[in-house]
Amino acid sequence: xxxxxxxxxxxxxxxxxxxxxxxxxxxxxxxxxxxxxxxxxxxxxxxxxxxxxxxxxxxxxxxxxxxxxxxxxxxxxxxxxxxxxxxxxxxxxxxxxxxxxxxxxxxxxxxxxxxxxxxxxxxxxxxxxxxxxxxxxxxxxxxxxxxxxxxxxxxxxxxxxxxxxxxxxxxxxxxxxxxxxxxxxxxxxxxxxxxxxxxxxxxxxxxxxxxxxxxxxxxxxxxxxxxxxxxxxxxxxxxxxxxxxxxxxxxxxxxxxxxxxxxxxxxx
Amino acid sequence: xxxxxxxxxxxxxxxxxxxxxxxxxxxxxxxxxxxxxxxxxxxxxxxxxxxxxxxxxxxxxxxxxxxxxxxxxxxxxxxxxxxxxxxxxxxxxxxxxxxxxxxxxxxxxxxxxxxxxxxxxxxxxxxxxxxxxxxxxxxxxxxxxxxxxxxxxxxxxxxxxxxxxxxxxxxxxxxxxxxxxxxxxxxxxxxxxxxxxxxxxxxxxxxxxxxxxxxxxxxxxxxxxxxxxxxxxxxxxxxxxxxxxxxxxxxxxxxxxxxxxx
Amino acid sequence: xxxxxxxxxxxxxxxxxxxxxxxxxxxxxxxxxxxxxxxxxxxxxxxxxxxxxxxxxxxxxxxxxxxxxxxxxxxxxxxxxxxxxxxxxxxxxxxxxxxxxxxxxxxxxxxxxxxxxxxxxxxxxxxxxxxxxxxxxxxxxxxxxxxxxxxxxxxxxxxxxxxxxxxxxxxxxxxxxxxxxxxxxxxxxxxxxxxxxxxxxxxxxxxxxxxxxxxxxxxxxxxxxxxxxxxxxxxxxxxxxxxxxxxxxxxxxxxxxxxxxxxxxxxxxxxxxxxxxxxxxxxxxxxxxxxxxxxxxxxxxxxxxxxxxxxxxxxxxxxxxxxxxxxxxxxxxxxxxxxxxxxxxxxxxxxxxxxxxxxxxxxxxxxxxxxxxxxxxxxxxxxxxxxxxxxxxxxxxxxxxxxxxxxxxxxxxx
Numbered sequence: 012x013x014x015x016x017x018x019x020x021x022x023x024x025x026x027x028x029x030x031x032x033x034x035x036x037x038x039x040x041x042x043x044x045x046x047x048x049x050x051x052x053x054x055x056x057x058x059x060x061x062x063x064x065x066x067x068x069x070x071x072x073x074x075x076x077x078x079x080x081x082x083x084x085x086x087x088x089x090x091x092x093x094x095x096x097x098x099x100x101x102x103x104x105x106x107x108x109x110x111x112x113x114x115x116x117x118x119x120x121x122x123x124x125x126x127x128x129x130x131x132x133x134x135x136x137x138x139x140x141x142x143x144x145x146x147x148x149x150x151x152x153x154x155x156x157x158x159x160x161x162x163x164x165x166x167x168x169x170x171x172x173x174x175x176x177x178x179x180x181x182x183x184x185x186x187x188x189x190x191x192x193x194x195x196x197x198x199x200x201x202x203x204x205x206x207x208x209x210x211x212x213x214x215x216x217x218x219x220x221x222x223x224x225x226x227x228x229x230x231x232x233x234x235x236x237x238x239x240x241x242x243x244x245x246x247x248x249x250x251x252x253x254x255x256x257x258x259x260x261x262x263x264x265x266x267x268x269x270x271x272x273x274x275x276x277x278x279x
Numbered sequence: 280x281x282x283x284x285x286x287x288x289x290x291x292x293x294x295x296x297x298x299x300x301x302x303x304x305x306x307x308x309x310x311x312x313x314x315x316x317x318x319x320x321x322x323x324x325x326x327x328x329x330x331x332x333x334x335x336x337x338x339x340x341x342x343x344x345x346x347x348x349x350x351x352x353x354x355x356x357x358x359x360x361x362x363x364x365x366x367x368x369x370x371x372x373x374x375x376x377x378x379x380x381x382x383x384x385x386x387x388x389x390x391x392x393x394x395x396x397x398x399x400x401x402x403x404x405x406x407x408x409x410x411x412x413x414x415x416x417x418x419x420x421x422x423x424x425x426x427x428x429x430x431x432x433x434x435x436x437x438x439x440x441x442x443x444x445x446x447x448x449x450x451x452x453x454x455x456x457x458x459x460x461x462x463x464x465x466x467x468x469x470x471x472x473x474x475x476x477x478x479x480x481x482x483x484x485x486x487x488x489x490x491x492x493x494x495x496x497x498x499x500x501x502x503x504x505x506x507x508x509x510x511x512x513x514x515x516x517x518x519x520x521x522x523x524x525x526x527x528x529x530x531x532x533x534x535x536x537x538x539x540x541x
Numbered sequence: 542x543x544x545x546x547x548x549x550x551x552x553x554x555x556x557x558x559x560x561x562x563x564x565x566x567x568x569x570x571x572x573x574x575x576x577x578x579x580x581x582x583x584x585x586x587x588x589x590x591x592x593x594x595x596x597x598x599x600x601x602x603x604x605x606x607x608x609x610x611x612x613x614x615x616x617x618x619x620x621x622x623x624x625x626x627x628x629x630x631x632x633x634x635x636x637x638x639x640x641x642x643x644x645x646x647x648x649x650x651x652x653x654x655x656x657x658x659x660x661x662x663x664x665x666x667x668x669x670x671x672x673x674x675x676x677x678x679x680x681x682x683x684x685x686x687x688x689x690x691x692x693x694x695x696x697x698x699x700x701x702x703x704x705x706x707x708x709x710x711x712x713x714x715x716x717x718x719x720x721x722x723x724x725x726x727x728x729x730x731x732x733x734x735x736x737x738x739x740x741x742x743x744x745x746x747x748x749x750x751x752x753x754x755x756x757x758x759x760x761x762x763x764x765x766x767x768x769x770x771x772x773x774x775x776x777x778x779x780x781x782x783x784x785x786x787x788x789x790x791x792x793x794x795x796x797x798x799x800x801x802x803x804x805x806x807x808x809x810x811x812x813x814x815x816x817x818x819x820x821x822x823x824x825x826x827x828x829x830x831x832x833x834x835x836x837x838x839x840x841x842x843x844x845x846x847x848x849x850x851x852x853x854x855x856x857x858x859x860x861x862x863x864x865x866x867x868x869x870x871x872x873x874x875x876x877x878x879x880x881x882x883x884x885x886x887x888x889x890x891x892x893x894x895x896x897x898x899x900x901x902x903x904x905x906x907x908x909x910x911x912x913x914x915x916x917x918x919x920x921x922x923x924x925x926x927x928x929x930x931x932x933x934x935x936x937x938x939x940x941x942x943x944x945x946x947x948x949x950x951x952x953x954x955x
Binding site: 013014015016017018019020021022024025027028029030031032033035036039092095096100102105106107108109110111112113114115116117118119120123124125126127128130133134135154157158162208211215217218235236239240243244249252253256259260263264267 | 284285287288291292295296298299301302305308349350351353354356357358360361362363364365366369372373375376377378379380381382383384386387388390391406407409410413417442467468470471472473474489492493503505506508509511512515516519520522523527531
């Protein structure tokens with residue numbers, strides 16, 4: 012009972028500011044919902060419209076490719092950094108700080124920083140031309156989040172008891188064998204956490220495209236959340252925006268639960 | 280081996296630090312050389328940063344950090360040490376906050392805040408920011424409490440401490456690194472959050488500093504005052520960098536003390 | 542003195558027709574006014590002058606341009622719109638149709654100068670025959686040209702082009718100066734920029750881009766195709782700056798301020814900003830293919846928030862902003878374009894013939910009308926930008942045909 016009491020503040024906040032709005036979104040997705048005036052039940056129009064919306068299809072395809080790209084790059088880089096700074100030796104503190112520091116700059120600030128950095132006017136890396144829109148967004152995300160993920164992976168690395176490594180070395184295992192047979196399997200929970208955060212974050216990507224590319228050129232960087240934004244705030248069709256959100260939400264829930272189920276079974 | 284570690288590490292460090300250093304440099308570069316003109320424009324142009332915006336940002340950050348720490352500590356303690364009805368459901372719901380596209384529930388949140396009489400208020404904004412901090416903070420605090428040896432707590436119980444007394448006197452010191460990590464994270468997010476204040480605040484007097492900086496971006500259609508923009512970026516980043524420098528040790532320990540084991 | 546008289550006249554007028562209303566129109570109420578950052582300076586100038594001579598107080602809040610529609614939508618959803626809000630005039634039919642602005646038809650009809658209030662703006666704020674918004678600021682598209690580069694290229698700085706073909710010819714001549722000088726510049730990755738600067742040439746040639754109800758696209762017309770072809774050639778030949786292709790708007794003004802561009806269609810309000818950088822600039826109407834002239838009458842419309850409880854006081858402010866006093870002493874004084882056609886020539890504009898030229902265009906120009914204008918034309922995810930990109934940099938014929946279909950579909954979407 013005491014436990015429930017301690018959990019009450021969180022329960023109230025989560026209920027009021029998450030569950031209630033979430034239910035409202037689901038409710039909205041069943042209606043034609045004008046900004047002012049009375050909503051009218053129109054289920055399942057908002058859901059069938061998701062299928063017909065050509066922009067949703069192209070945005071889903073882009074978001075998927077972006078998620079694979081970011082997850083792969085970010086994971087490899089963050090893991091590499093974690094391996095680089097896992098042992099205590101001179102300078103390691105400085106390196107860790109340097110890699111993590113971009114995280115302390117807010118996402119909006121970081122996006123504005125890159126806007127200047129990549130501008131023709133004052134930027135040292137002007138990103139003129141056609142294709143760099145996606146590149147600049149990827150660069151921004153890698154720069155800002157690599158250090159954070161490094162830190163989480165580092166905690167996993169350091170939780171592996173040193174004697175396990177000792178035993179492997181005595182058995183004559185090569186460095187790659189140690190990495191593949193000991194480090195990775197023992198870090199499975201941490202890896203699961205990092206991957207889930209990366210995938211969720213990328214599937215919901217919005218800010219970086221909003222500030223840096225506006226979804227362009229030629230809709231080549233229009234993510235799913237940008238489509239939701241367009242439905243709600245440009246087309247002023249809240250029901251349609253809610254419909255896409257619910258679909259995306261279900262998708263994310265499925266992806267995350269599958270991921271956790273798979274990883275929990277293996278680690279058990 | 281050793282040299283390759285230093286070469287790789289230094290090269291990467293330069294890559295990571297370069298944008299930060301560049302923005303500092305760009306913010307003081309002017310047509311004629313170096314100076315603080317860009318900062319002057321940032322603070323004096325009609326839609327630039329005003330003292331009240333900075334004050335608002337401080338208030339929002341303070342409320343968010345305090346609120347997050349209190350709520351996450353209680354919740355973390357509950358999840359880490361007690362069994363109660365709805366425990367798993369609540370935990371799952373808290374984590375699910377990560378999965379909601381922000382743009383979607385903002386209108387619903389706006390409606391809710393006006394029902395509660397908290398529209399256009401820094402308190403309302405802080406409550407929303409606290410909620411978005413909860414997945415990370417509660418997860419972190421739960422693991423921190425779980426990592427504390429049960430014996431420590433039991434000895435306190437034997438000494439006649441109530442559960443609140445145990446929490447305050449025995450447990451809090453034991454989870455301090457976790458608290459620092461959660462608090463700092465809440466500060467970094469609330470200090471520079473852009474979208475929530477934009478939607479939830481209505482009057483210029485309630486604006487936070489970030490809004491003023493982003494306003495600089497679009498002040499005159501057709502041209503961006505990049506130099507003043509970078510000055511704004513530096514101004515926003517500086518408190519974060521300084522705070523991080525001071526708390527870095529505890530922050531990293533918060534992570535490494537097993538707090539983030541899945 | 543004149544100000545006082547106008548205020549007295551207004552007081553009398555409102556007192557006469559609103560005698561049985563609770564509270565007079567200027568009773569010391571505080572009115573909130575929202576606007577986008579780009580318009581903030583004008584809104585504040587109106588508010589300052591109004592506050593100085595009235596008991597009501599207007600408080601202006603500006604939001605970042607790009608996020609402003611989202612701000613309005615969420616405020617409307619929560620039924621907490623401000624007392625007054627301005628919006629890009631092309632968004633006006635959508636906001637009027639959604640009922641975000643209160644109906645001001647009767648008040649507007651009682652204005653003595655109602656017939657000379659920028660007609661295309663008034664039309665934009667009208668939905669199903671009812672007036673919901675009135676003009677707040679006017680921004681016209683015109684040709685801006687660099688007089689020094691004209692002279693250097695052997696062109697007469699006092700003879701701007703009178704046809705689009707001549708415009709292209711001038712641009713080519715200036716481009717031949719070489720170095721980093723380019724003949725022209727346009728926002729090739731910005732739907733709003735292209736409609737603002739290209740459509741007047743279609744209109745001047747007698748063509749249309751939309752039907753009158755804003756439900757059918759006509760961008761596959763020969764006029765539109767020819768206009769695109771002119772700019773496409775200029776880009777292909779390197780006469781238009783290569784940066785035109787990626788220009789999404791943010792650095793457009795900067796390009797013209799550099800003094801390296803010969804002649805380009807652009808907003809009239811940039812005249813000052815460009816000359817402030819020491820670039821001697823001429824202003825001319827945007828010509829049609831073989832003559833004629835037109836303009837895109839842009840800017841912001843303003844109305845009373847539908848959820849406001851101070852509609853009467855808010856209208857007092859709106860009526861005042863359209864008065865002679867406000868238009869001459871606030872708008873013309875800061876070199877703006879008056880929202881009234883009968884004030885095109887006034888004591889401020891007479892000092893600069895370029896301003897008279899610009900002001901005179903208001904009556905000749907158009908503001909396109911469509912409920913789904915933003916989603917179709919201005920939004921980067923809309924079908925217009927795809928069409929523009931195809932017509933300028935891809936397969937032009939196909940882009941206009943398929944684009945026309947997509948645009949019509951978007952215009953009719955529920």
